[in-house]
Amino acid sequence: xxxxxxxxxxxxxxxxxxxxxxxxxxxxxxxxxxxxxxxxxxxxxxxxxxxxxxxxxxxxxxxxxxxxxxxxxxxxxxxxxxxxxxxxxxxxxxxxxxxxxxxxxxxxxxxxxxxxxxxxxxxxxxxxxxxxxxxxxxxxxxxxxxxxxxxxxxxxxxxxxxxxxxxxxxxxxxxxxxxxxxxxxxxxxxxxxxxxxxxxxxxxxxxxxxxxxxxxxxxxxxxxxxxxxxxxxxxxxxxxxxxxxxxxxxxxxxxxxxxxxxxxxxxxxxxxxxxxxxxxxxxxxxxxxxxxxxxxxxxxxxxxxxxxxxxxxxxxxxxxxxxxxxxxxxxxxx
Ligand code: PBG
Numbered sequence: 001x002x003x004x005x006x007x008x009x010x011x012x013x014x015x016x017x018x019x020x021x022x023x024x025x026x027x028x029x030x031x032x033x034x035x036x037x038x039x040x041x042x043x044x045x046x047x048x049x050x051x052x053x054x055x056x057x058x059x060x061x062x063x064x065x066x067x068x069x070x071x072x073x074x075x076x077x078x079x080x081x082x083x084x085x086x087x088x089x090x091x092x093x094x095x096x097x098x099x100x101x102x103x104x105x106x107x108x109x110x111x112x113x114x115x116x117x118x119x120x121x122x123x124x125x126x127x128x129x130x131x132x133x134x135x136x137x138x139x140x141x142x143x144x145x146x147x148x149x150x151x152x153x154x155x156x157x158x159x160x161x162x163x164x165x166x167x168x169x170x171x172x173x174x175x176x177x178x179x180x181x182x183x184x185x186x187x188x189x190x191x192x193x194x195x196x197x198x199x200x201x202x203x204x205x206x207x208x209x210x211x212x213x214x215x216x217x218x219x220x221x222x223x224x225x226x227x228x229x230x231x232x233x234x235x236x237x238x239x240x241x242x243x244x245x246x247x248x249x250x251x252x253x254x255x256x257x258x259x260x261x262x263x264x265x266x267x268x269x270x271x272x273x274x275x276x277x278x279x280x281x282x283x284x285x286x287x288x289x290x291x292x293x294x295x296x297x298x299x300x301x302x303x304x305x306x307x308x309x310x311x312x313x314x315x316x317x318x319x320x321x322x323x324x325x326x327x328x329x330x331x332x333x334x
Pocket of ligand 1: 120122123124132169170204205206207208209223278279280281
């Protein structure tokens with residue numbers, strides 16, 4: 001018996017494949033994370049992440065201007081804080097004069113609302129030890145509730161200086177409600193919260209940690225008492241439900257490619273948008289694979305981003321955003 005149902009019919013030509021395609025990666029799906037440093041006229045490469053740089057604010061503005069021209073809608077900022085400002089109590093995290101606040105002011109002054117600015121709320125760039133919160137008096141663990149107070153102040157200073165969305169990435173309990181009420185009580189009711197609701201304790205954050213100077217590459221820091229255990233998925237769903245109840249506007253999940261089950265489950269079960277973060281280690285994995293097998297980096301990274309979108313992510317943070325935007329523009333059809 002010959003087959004009567006032949007799924008290959010809709011794969012025969014490019015035009016029909018394009019016509020039936022369920023998902024299409026678009027430049028509007030991308031959020032561009034950017035690293036910033038003090039000083040001026042600096043564009044310096046990030047170790048292990050070819051094509052990714054840390055910028056001083058003047059150069060950052062040039063990079064943002066290019067990405068606006070490419071159609072990128074939003075950026076996320078991550079600071080490399082000078083050692084002199086790192087302390088145990090992370091008080092520089094809520095100074096209006098810190099690098100992120102200065103950068104947001106400069107960006108908003110120059111570009112106004114042409115680009116959305118998302119700012120991380122977490123203490124790791126500002127603590128001496130690189131943890132996302134302050135330690136308890138015994139110095140044995142991150143102190144949840146003491147950290148909340150500082151996160152609240154940090155969210156306020158970011159909002160005061162022009163951030164559109166704050167993105168708590170620290171994984172403390174109760175921080176969405178805490179930050180929401182701090183914002184609401186200080187007339188920032190319109191500043192949104194993108195919650196890193198499901199963030200796993202992953203090995204894939206290494207290049208990022210060295211980029212912001214919180215740890216040298218390969219040097220480990222154990223965040224397992226607050227970031228989630230990779231063996232659990234129900235816990236992720238609980239974290240997400242809690243953050244929705246606590247009034248998060250958008251849910252963010254990371255690492256992306258290791259969390260497709262969580263993205264798929266969440267995007268079908270909750271009503272608010274779900275974003276994903278293709279983290280630094282994922283960028284490196286894609287890059288090394290493409291260079292060692294001589295396959296174009298763009299095609300490899302686009303496959304990864306498209307699959308993340310297919311799993312249900314509405315938008316994706318990616319260090320490759322400008323590269324992908326360029327590729328999508330010149331190859332309107334993949
Ligand atoms: C820290 C933070 C991390 C990332 C984003 N915010 C690292 C960490 O949790 O140690 C990782 C992003 C990446 O690897 O690209 N608050």
